[in-house]
Amino acid sequence: MSFYEDNVADGSHCMSCCQYIGEDVGYPRACVQCGGEPGAGVGGKAAKRVRMRMFEDWLQRTGVAHTKHNNGYHVVMTLPDGRKIDVWPSTKKWQLRGGKMSRDGNALNRLVRGK
Ligand SMILES: [Zn+2]
Structure with missing residues (x-):
């Protein structure tokens, strides 16, 4: 990178x-x-809030188990197969444990939905 x-x-x-x-x-x-x-x-702070709200909506729709840390700035999702994904919704960053950091929301969606 x-x-x-x-x-x-x-x-x-x-x-x-x-x-x-x-x-x-x-x-x-x-x-x-x-x-x-x-x-x-x-709009920096407003944009951050919007991203976090959109992520929250998406997170609820996926139904994937998750825990929130640091007031929701760091979310740990646990997939049904046990893999964990760290997500930082305010910056759109996410990382499959042991994998590479990414900002590709579509890739995250595919990963979580298993498609
Ligand atoms: Zn400058």
């Missing part, structure tokens, strides 16, 4: 000058010097 994918795509670093901005927000953004918004950026 490149620096861009790992640090710029999730918004922790400026998409223009690559300087550190702050916590992951799950989408690329620019720092204040490059025309970005101070703090979490435009």
Whole structure:
């Protein structure tokens, strides 16, 4: 995974000058010097809430057993076959235990639904 994918795509670093901005927000953004918004950026916190709510809706529909940690920022899903998936809904990141970190929501959906 490149620096861009790992640090710029999730918004922790400026998409223009690559300087550190702050916590992951799950989408690329620019720092204040490059025309970005101070703090979490435009709609940053709102977007995070929307992602977490959409994830929650999806999670309920899957019916998969899960536990929540850190106020729902970290969710551990347990598939019927015992495999565990760590999900960080606010950043759209997920990882099958022992596997690679991903942000592909469709792949997660296929994995969980067994299709
Ligand atoms: Zn910048």
